[in-house]
Amino acid sequence: MSEDLVRVQGLCRDYGSGDRVVHALRDVSLRAGRGELVAVRGRSGAGKTTLLNLIGGLDRPTAGRVWVAGHEVTAAGERDLLRLRRDDIGFVFQSFGLIPILSAAENVGVPMRLAKVPAAQREERVSVLLELVGLGGHAAQRPYEMSGGQQQRVAIARALANDPALLIADEPTGQLDSETGRAVMDLLRALVHARGMTALVATHDPTLMELADRVLVLRDGRLVESSEPVGV
Numbered sequence: 713m714s715e716d717l718v719r720v721q722g723l724c725r726d727y728g729s730g731d732r733v734v735h736a737l738r739d740v741s742l743r744a745g746r747g748e749l750v751a752v753r754g755r756s757g758a759g760k761t762t763l764l765n766l767i768g769g770l771d772r773p774t775a776g777r778v779w780v781a782g783h784e785v786t787a788a789g790e791r792d793l794l795r796l797r798r799d800d801i802g803f804v805f806q807s808f809g810l811i812p813i814l815s816a817a818e819n820v821g822v823p824m825r826l827a828k829v830p831a832a833q834r835e836e837r838v839s840v841l842l843e844l845v846g847l848g849g850h851a852a853q854r855p856y857e858m859s860g861g862q863q864q865r866v867a868i869a870r871a872l873a874n875d876p877a878l879l880i881a882d883e884p885t886g887q888l889d890s891e892t893g894r895a896v897m898d899l900l901r902a903l904v905h906a907r908g909m910t911a912l913v914a915t916h917d918p919t920l921m922e923l924a925d926r927v928l929v930l931r932d933g934r935l936v937e938s939s940e941p942v943g944v
């Protein structure tokens with residue numbers, strides 16, 4: 713077994729059919745090592761979300777294969793996919809995706825409830841995670857009582873709840889101003905490196921690229937570049 717946490721081979725995803733077919737991903741192959749923060753860059757429509765959704769088992773490819781932590785995502789049945797998404801992968805989305813009626817602490821606790829973590833252990837871990845993202849004093853606040861940057865920090869804490877090996881973040885700073893976005897990316901990088909997680913982060917923002925260990929560039933569904941980040 714190699715040290716790669718993520719392996720993608722010949723991935724294709726078409727949407728629609730006939731004259732209206734869109735080749736969202738065309739024969740994409742890549743690897744991401746354990747503990748690596750990989751940025752995925754590309755214009756709107758280049759295929760970033762499609763790629764991340766396929767790696768995270770949220771969608772099925774037209775062709776090609778994906779492995780995460782030694783499991784073949786593309787061969788997994790629904791039950792195995794649920795387990796993989798619950799235990800091995802944390803997701804962070806542009807729109808935060810918090811449950812509005814739940815407090816910050818309750819939102820962070822959701823994945824642990826699904827994984828049937830006992831209440832006392834859950835509460836302890838929730839407070840550790842909120843401290844970790846700098847929101848120790850905000851446990852009881854609901855999403856609408858927090859800023860965008862704070863909501864994204866809650867979402868990051870939630871993504872870490874089950875200590876995943878892989879963090880997938882799709883435009884995590886897309887709804888934040890540049891200063892807040894930079895702070896959220898700094899936090900993500902620090903967490904990824906401290907915990908030895910692998911992270912795949914889609915972003916439009918060139919200024920965020922320098923925080924990545926490696927940058928992948930997608931153009932019209934093809935991987936056109938895989939490089940060291942500029943400025944490092």
Ligand SMILES: Nc1ncnc2c1ncn2[C@@H]1O[C@H](COP(=O)(O)OP(=O)(O)OP(=O)(O)O)[C@@H](O)[C@H]1O
Pocket residue numbers: 727728734735736754755756757758759760761762763
């Ligand atoms: N459900 C769908 N049905 C049809 N076409 C789709 C669907 N989802 C995505 N596409 C198309 O696939 C291509 C890739 O889309 P994708 O969302 O992966 O790009 P992206 O790089 O993430 O873009 P953005 O930065 O705007 O989020 C685009 O041409 C898009 O219009």
